[in-house]
Structure formats: C-alpha cells, structure tokens
Amino acid sequence: MKTVNVSLVGVGGQGIILTADMLAKAAALAGYEVKKSEIHGMSQRGGSVTSQVRFGDRVSSPIIQEGRSDILVAFDRLEAVRTAHELAPDGKAVVANVDLVPVTVSSGLQPAVEDLDGRLKAALPNALVVDAMTIAREQVGNERTMNMVLAGALAKLLPLPKECWTEAMHQLLAGRKAKLIPANEKAFELGHASV
Amino acid sequence: MNEETKKPHKVFLSGNEAIAHGAAQAGCRVASAYPGTPSTEILENIAKFKDTINCEWAVNEKVAMETAIGASIGGARSLCAMKHVGLNVAMDPLMTFCYVGATGGFVFVSADDPGMHSSQNEQDNRNLAKFARIPILEPSDSQEAYDMTQAAFEISEKFRVPVMIRMTTRTSHSSSLVDLGDFKPAVRDLIPYVKDIKRTIPVPAFAKGQRLAAQERTETMRAAGEASALNRVEKGDSRLGFVTSAVAYQYVKEIFPEFSILKLGWTNPLPRKLVEDFAKGVERLVVVEELDPFLEDQIKAMGIQVVGHETELNMLELNADRLQNLRHELLGDVPAVTPAKPDATLPTRPPTLCAGCGHRSVFYVLHKLGAIVNGDIGCYTLGAFAPLNAMDSTICMGASINVSAGMKKAGVKGRICSVLGDSTFFHSGLTGALSAYYNGTPVTTVVLDNRITAMTGQQDNPGTGRTLTGDPAPVTEIGEVAKAMGYRRVTTVSADDMQELEKTLAEAMDSGEPALVIAHAPCRIAAKLTKEGLCEVDASVCKACGACFRLGCPAMTRGAEIRKGAYQMKIDPTLCSGCKQCRQVCKFGAIKKVR
Ligand SMILES: Cc1ncc(C[n+]2csc(CCOP(=O)(O)OP(=O)(O)O)c2C)c(N)n1
Numbered sequence: 001m002k003t004v005n006v007s008l009v010g011v012g013g014q015g016i017i018l019t020a021d022m023l024a025k026a027a028a029l030a031g032y033e034v035k036k037s038e039i040h041g042m043s044q045r046g047g048s049v050t051s052q053v054r055f056g057d058r059v060s061s062p063i064i065q066e067g068r069s070d071i072l073v074a075f076d077r078l079e080a081v082r083t084a085h086e087l088a089p090d091g092k093a094v095v096a097n098v099d100l101v102p103v104t105v106s107s108g109l110q111p112a113v114e115d116l117d118g119r120l121k122a123a124l125p126n127a128l129v130v131d132a133m134t135i136a137r138e139q140v141g142n143e144r145t146m147n148m149v150l151a152g153a154l155a156k157l158l159p160l161p162k163e164c165w166t167e168a169m170h171q172l173l174a175g176r177k178a179k180l181i182p183a184n185e186k187a188f189e190l191g192h193a194s195v
Numbered sequence: 196m197n198e199e200t201k202k203p204h205k206v207f208l209s210g211n212e213a214i215a216h217g218a219a220q221a222g223c224r225v226a227s228a229y230p231g232t233p234s235t236e237i238l239e240n241i242a243k244f245k246d247t248i249n250c251e252w253a254v255n256e257k258v259a260m261e262t263a264i265g266a267s268i269g270g271a272r273s274l275c276a277m278k279h280v281g282l283n284v285a286m287d288p289l290m291t292f293c294y295v296g297a298t299g300g301f302v303f304v305s306a307d308d309p310g311m312h313s314s315q316n317e318q319d320n321r322n323l324a325k326f327a328r329i330p331i332l333e334p335s336d337s338q339e340a341y342d343m344t345q346a347a348f349e350i351s352e353k354f355r356v357p358v359m360i361r362m363t364t365r366t367s368h369s370s371s372l373v374d375l376g377d378f379k380p381a382v383r384d385l386i387p388y389v390k391d392i393k394r395t396i397p398v399p400a401f402a403k404g405q406r407l408a409a410q411e412r413t414e415t416m417r418a419a420g421e422a423s424a425l426n427r428v429e430k431g432d433s434r435l436g437f438v439t440s441a442v443a444y445q446y447v448k449e450i451f452p453e454f455s456i457l458k459l460g461w462t463n464p465l466p467r468k469l470v471e472d473f474a475k476g477v478e479r480l481v482v483v484e485e486l487d488p489f490l491e492d493q494i495k496a497m498g499i500q501v502v503g504h505e506t507e508l509n510m511l512e513l514n515a516d517r518l519q520n521l522r523h524e525l526l527g528d529v530p531a532v533t534p535a536k537p538d539a540t541l542p543t544r545p546p547t548l549c550a551g552c553g554h555r556s557v558f559y560v561l562h563k564l565g566a567i568v569n570g571d572i573g574c575y576t577l578g579a580f581a582p583l584n585a586m587d588s589t590i591c592m593g594a595s596i597n598v599s600a601g602m603k604k605a606g607v608k609g610r611i612c613s614v615l616g617d618s619t620f621f622h623s624g625l626t627g628a629l630s631a632y633y634n635g636t637p638v639t640t641v642v643l644d645n646r647i648t649a650m651t652g653q654q655d656n657p658g659t660g661r662t663l664t665g666d667p668a669p670v671t672e673i674g675e676v677a678k679a680m681g682y683r684r685v686t687t688v689s690a691d692d693m694q695e696l697e698k699t700l701a702e703a704m705d706s707g708e709p710a711l712v713i714a715h716a717p718c719r720i721a722a723k724l725t726k727e728g729l730c731e732v733d734a735s736v737c738k739a740c741g742a743c744f745r746l747g748c749p750a751m752t753r754g755a756e757i758r759k760g761a762y763q764m765k766i767d768p769t770l771c772s773g774c775k776q777c778r779q780v781c782k783f784g785a786i787k788k789v790r
Contacts, residue, residue, distance in 0.1 A: 011544065024207060024370065025207060028205070028207055028372055033371075033372065034207065034370075034371065034372060035336075035369055035370065035371045036207075036369065036370040036371075037365065037368065037369040037370075038368050038369075046544060046546075046547065046749060047544050047545070047546050048543075048544045059371075060445045060446070060448035060449040060452075061445050061446050061448075061449040061514070061515045062336070062365060062369035062371070062442070062445065063365070063369075063514060063515070065449075065514075065515045065516050065519065065532070066516055066532060066534060066535060067532075067535075078541065078542070081538075081541060082537075082538065082541050085535040101752070102542045102543065102544045103544070103547055103749040104542050104543055104544070104545065105542045106749075106751070106752035106753060106767065107744060107747065107749075107751060107752065107753065108744070108753045108762060109581070109582075110542040110543065111542070112542065113540070113541060113542065
C-alpha cells in the first residue's frame with residue numbers, strides 16, 4: 001500500500017497529540033508500519049501545533065513532505081488556512097468549525113483575518129467542515145471530546161478497521177482515564193456519522 | 196511500567212522512550228540528567244524503571260555526567276542525557292574521563308536540535324565527541340535508538356570508553372514501532388571495584404600514557420566499526436552511492452530509494468575502509484548528513500571524490516524536501532520544491548507567558564524602573580518581547596549574573612539587574628552569585644522563583660521538595676543560600692505584589708551593594724492554579740488608557756473602542772487565572788475580582 005500521510009493541526013491544548021496517538025496506534029494495530037512526529041514544540045499553550053502520522057507497508061521519513069498530506073485534519077479554521085499548502089492536490093481536509101482567537105488579535109497587536117469564511121473556501125474548497133465543538137458540547141456534553149469527534153470523522157476517510165480505532169482508544173485511555181471512555185466513544189461515533 | 200512493555204511484541208515508542216527501554220534492558224544501574232529539550236523525556240521515562248535504575252535530576256549537566264562517571268568507575272552501567280548545549284557544560288569531565296575510561300558501561304545522550312526548534316543555537320555535537328576521541332552512535336529511528344543504546348553499553352565496556360549516542364529533535368520526538376525482543380529490565384552485577392590510580396588519577400605522569408592509549412584505542416575501535424553490524428551497505432543502483440547516518444538515512448530512503456547506501460550507525464571513528472570500498476563500487480559518492488559536513492570532510496580528506504552540490508544542506512534541519520531538491524539538481528527527474536512562505540497576512544500564535552504568570556509582573560516593574568536587564572534561559576526569556584520589552588541580553592544558562600557584573604565593572608551607568616529562574620540559579624547561577632559577592636560587585640540578582648523547571652515541561656529541582664521519581668526531597672531556599680554566601684541584602688517578595696516589588700527592586704539596584712531579590716510566585720501550571728480566580732472589567736469605569744495592555748496577558752482582550760484607537764480592556768473568563776496583576780496596574784479601579 002502507498003504510504004498514507006495525515007497532518008493534524010490546531011492549537012496547543014485541543015487534544016491533537018492524543019488524536020495523533022490514537023491514529024498511530026490504530027494503524028499499528030491494523031498491521032501497518034507507522035511513524036508519528038510532533039512538528040512544533042508542544043509545551044506552550046495557545047501556540048500553533050502540528051502532529052503528523054504516516055502509515056503504510058514501509059515508512060521512511062518521519063515527516064511529510066510539503067504538499068503531500070493525503071488528509072489534513074484542522075482543529076481550528078485559522079490553522080486550516082495557515083497549513084492548507086500541506087495538503088496534496090487530491091487530498092481531503094476535515095476542518096472543525098472552531099475559531100480560537102489568537103492572543104495577538106484579541107490584544108490588538110495584529111489585525112484579525114478579514115473574511116475567514118472566504119479564505120477557508122479559497123484555500124480548501126472541498127473541506128469537510130465538522131461542527132465538532134457543537135457536537136461535543138451539546139450531544140456528548142463534554143467540550144473536551146471535540147478531538148474524538150474529529151477522530152471519528154477522520155476514521156471514515158481512512159482504510160483502517162473500526163475495531164482498531166476502538167482498541168486504540170481503550171489502550172490510550174486505560175487506567176485512571178478509563179472513566180472517560182464512554183464519552184469519548186460517543187463523540188467518536190457522532191463524528192463518524194457526521195461525514 | 197506500562198502494560199505493553201511486559202509483552203514481547205512491537206510497541207510504539209518515541210526515540211527518547213526507546214532509549215529509556217534500551218538502558219533498562221542493558222542493565223543500566225544509574226542515570227542522571229538535567230532537563231533540556233529535546234532530551235528531557237529520556238530520564239522521565241527511565242524513572243518508570245526506577246526499580247532497577249537509580250535515577251535522578253542533577254542540578255546541571257556537569258553534575259549529571261560526573262555522577263554517571265562515578266557509577267561507571269564503581270563498576271555500574273550508567274547513563275546521562277542532555278540537550279546539545281548541555282554537553283558544553285559537561286565537556287570538562289568528558290575531556291578527561293575519555294582518558295580515564297569507563298569500567299561499567301558509560302553512555303551519554305546528546306540530543307541536538309537542528310533547526311533550533313527550542314534552542315538558542317545549533318551545534319553538531321559529533322564534533323565534540325570526535326574532539327574527545329570517543330565513539331558516536333547515531334540512531335535513525337526508535338528501533339535503532341533501543342538497539343544502539345544496548346550496543347553502546349557493550350562498546351563502552353569492551354573498549355573502556357565513554358560512548359555518545361547522538362539524537363536529534365526528530366529522532367527524539369518521533370515515534371515508531373519497536374520490537375523490544377525479550378524485554379526484561381534487571382539489575383546487573385557491579386564489575387568489582389579495583390583501585391587503580393594510574394588510570395583514575397590522570398596527573399601528567401599518567402596522563403601522557405593515556406593520551407597515547409587514546410590514540411591507539413581510536414584505531415582499535417575503527418577496526419571494530421569496520422566489522423560492526425551497526426554499519427551496513429544496502430546495495431542498489433550504483434550510479435549513485437550515498438553515505439549517510441541518523442535520520443538523514445530515512446530521508447535518503449524516501450527520496451533516493453533505488454540507489455546504493457552506506458548506512459553508518461557507528462560514525463566515529465569513521466570506518467575508513469568501509470567507506471573506501473563502498474566508494475569504489477559506485478559511480479558517484481554523495482554524503483548526506485544533518486548539520487556539519489562531519490563525515491564529508493573526513494571522507495574528502497581521505498582523497499575520495501565526493502559529489503559537490505549547490506544545495507546548502509549543512510545547516511538547519513534536513514528533510515525530504517531538501518533532498519528532493521538535491522535529486523532535482525543531481526538527476527533532474529523530479530521537480531524542485533519551493534517551501535511555502537508563511538502567509539504574513541495571518542495572525543500568528545507566538546509563545547507567551549501564561550495568564551497569571553508571576554514572571555510578568557517582574558518584567559512590567561523592571562521596564563517601569565528603566566533597568567538594563569540581563570536575562571537567562573527559561574520561560575522568562577519571553578519577557579524580552581512586546582509588550583513587556585524588559586530584557587537586554589541572554590547568553591546561556593547562568594550567564595545573567597556575570598554579564599551584569601561585567602557591565603558594572605565596565606562602568607555602564609544606570610540601573611542594571613540580572614534575572615534568572617530557580618532552576619537556572621541552581622544550575623549555574625550559584626557560582627556567579629558567589630563571585631559577585633566576593634568581588635563586591637553591586638549586582639542585583641532577581642530570582643524568579645516559581646518552584647519548578649517550567650520551560651522544559653515542569654521538572655522538579657532542589658526547590659520543589661520532590662525528586663525525579665516523585666519522592667519527597669529536602670527543600671533548598673535560595674535566600675538562605677545567598678545569606679550563607681554572605682549577602683546582606685536578601686529580600687523575598689511575592690511577585691503578585693507589584694508595589695512591594697517595585698520598591699524592593701529599586702532599593703536593591705540603588706543600594707550599591709550585591710543584592711539578591713527572590714520574586715516568589717508558583718508556576719500556575721505546575722501548582723495547578725490556572726483557574727484560581729477570575730477578574731472582570733467594569734466598563735463604566737474603564738477609561739481605555741491602555742496601561743493594563745502593557746502586561747501582555749493572554750486573558751486580556753480588546754473591548755469597546757471608546758475613543759479613536761482607544762480600546763477598553765475585557766477579560767476572557769476562560770483564560771483569566773485571577774492573579775490580580777491587571778488590577779494593580781489600573782489607576783481607575785476598573786478591574787474587580789469576582790471569584
Ligand atoms: C545548558 C542548558 N541546559 C538545559 C537547557 C534547557 N533549558 C532551557 S530553560 C530551562 C529551565 C528553566 O527553568 P527555570 O530557570 O526554573 O525557569 P522557568 O522556565 O521555570 O521560568 C532549561 C532546563 C539549556 N537551555 N541550556
């Protein structure tokens with residue numbers, strides 16, 4: 001199989017790393033070779049974050065070449081526009097309908113993007129926009145499961161058996177976090193059904 | 196220990212986790228490190244094997260290395276880890292321990308940061324290992340990090356030599372599948388200690404012999420490297436032959452998969468014969484490595500022709516795109532890649548001090564006092580940027596105090612002070628503080644005491660009361676340390692009390708004597724205080740004077756524009772931590788604490 005490249009972008013604190021871990025585990029459980037990289041330093045809250053996962057029969061480089069991502073999962077619309085060039089011409093984008101205002105804008109140091117709707121349409125005309133935050137808040141009852149809504153949507157686009165995703169989630173939320181599994185599973189299912 | 200490590204199947208590990216597993220598997224008994232990106236997780240993961248590895252946070256890299264040296268001389272396998280600049284701090288012990296030599300296997304990890312993702316400089320530490328005449332192993336992924344860590348201990352014991360594993364941000368922080376084999380961390384017996392001062396005390400009479408021995412050892416190791424499975428040829432189309440190491444190998448596989456490769460895992464001493472033979476079997480030899488032309492220069496010095504190229508590969512982080520450009524240049528069968536320029540019309544998300552961070556108030560006050568501020572390395576380096584604009588220099592950890600001393604001695608007029616964090620003070624501020632006191636240099640040192648090593652992700656240090664393994668530890672009070680040195684002017688203030696802070700700092704800087712001010716405020720992330728309270732702005736009182744915006748708190752957003760260009764401040768309740776700094780800055784009493 002040709003290597004599949006997935007870029008996950010957003011803002012520190014949105015659960016991007018966990019989503020990338022889950023994808024990587026699911027791909028490994030499905031029997032593929034997998035590599036995962038954190039592209040930007042993670043520790044700072046509120047900074048742009050990119051995590052990349054590559055899987056296939058043989059994966060060499062741990063990072064994706066520019067413009068070669070098969071799937072771009074954006075947890076924020078501004079970050080989607082910022083990283084749109086990473087998507088391959090025939091790639092697919094999943095974009096959360098979320099706008100986290102950068103501190104540089106809220107404090108008036110930099111102007112906000114004018115017409116983000118238009119910029120997003122121009123940059124990623126075929127993006128699947130998922131109302132991930134609304135689903136997480138209103139249907140799951142926990143905003144923090146927004147990442148799992150996106151994971152569910154992503155799962156729909158990838159050739160990985162659903163059991164692998166479920167197993168990956170259970171492994172990642174083992175132990176103290178196990179009580180979070182039902183909400184996360186619900187969010188995943190709703191995301192899966194949303195695309 | 197995590198569930199998976201018990202089962203002998205493939206597990207998904209970062210390079211740093213793989214090193215920790217490799218050390219545990221090799222029977223490493225002692226491990227010590229000072230945190231530093233991208234190396235920090237090595238010791239954090241070794242701590243999971245605390246049953247077999249006696250591990251700790253050292254106060255700096257020299258201490259970490261010397262502790263591991265002691266363990267090695269005592270017959271134990273030992274490891275220390277550091278970021279690239281950490282090795283600068285540990286060079287002194289290394290440059291002599293390489294004469295003394297290891298008894299128990301001694302391995303240190305240097306995690307370099309090509310492209311400076313989170314560092315103040317870029318350095319290729321292979322040069323330093325070559326300088327010390329010691330072996331270098333360069334893993335290209337997590338499996339190799341696991342395997343080579345074990346191999347490193349073997350090599351170290353066999354040749355009685357310290358061994359460097361060179362990681363990079365990419366190999367440390369990328370994850371891939373690792374076959375752990377029969378993973379059984381176990382305590383390894385000590386090699387019995389035998390006193391041997393001819394070896395362990397390199398006075399000139401002994402050191403001369405050791406200098407010669409180090410030279411001979413290089414040749415024996417080179418011969419071993421020639422035959423080692425860590426270096427291998429992957430035969431392919433011989434029109435091009437690549438000599439490569441570390442993660443660069445993965446990029447070569449990605450972009451030049453059909454060609455012959457000499458994959459070097461053990462790069463120092465360079466296996467010359469292997470290179471020579473490989474070169475003979477290919478039409479054109481290309482060397483691809485990350486950062487300095489370390490292999491390339493040595494290969495050229497052997498008189499072997501290496502393909503020169505226009506592509507500037509020997510700095511910043513390597514990647515497949517840059518190799519595609521090399522392929523475009525050498526073969527012309529792929530298009531060149533022009534990296535997309537960041538879209539300057541999009542607002543950025545730069546790192547900022549967290550809402551409620553106690554560092555912020557100190558910089559606000561120092562700026563107000565018009566001081567020259569010599570800074571140091573930590574979260575607080577962010578105090579240099581707008582709107583705080585309160586730092587004049589940052590050189591390396593611990594430099595702040597001495598740079599101020601130098602300025603004072605040079606006769607620079609005005610208020611001068613040094614600012615450093617608690618972890619940095621313990622790391623290398625102590626010596627500067629003592630030197631300034633001893634020489635009577637009237638330096639004011641401000642320790643931003645947030646009781647954690649925050650920048651690298653909240654590690655414990657001598658001020659936190661906990662060890663690496665989470666066990667209780669005694670607490671060292673920096674004020675008491677300064678008093679014991681003899682400092683008469685030692686003041687502790689809460690960083691949350693800006694009036695007191697201003698008074699104390701002004702007095703200290705104007706006192707004409709060495710002074711130490713501890714600005715205390717726990718790191719809100721480490722102390723879990725991020726949502727301790729909440730403040731609100733009364734829009735009927737706020738005059739939009741803009742004073743609070745000069746704090747640059749991420750919880751402050753622009754409210755209504757009440758005059759042209761003058762915005763009221765509004766507090767984002769999801770970010771506000773209730774620290775009250777903005778309340779103290781507001782002259783009109785418009786900001787109230789509501790919770
Ligand atoms: C020689 C060296 N070792 C390690 C580092 C990595 N490093 C950068 S900042 C920092 C810790 C800073 O902690 P502290 O002084 O307590 O300041 P804080 O980040 O908590 O404000 C470390 C370990 C470095 N830059 N240089």
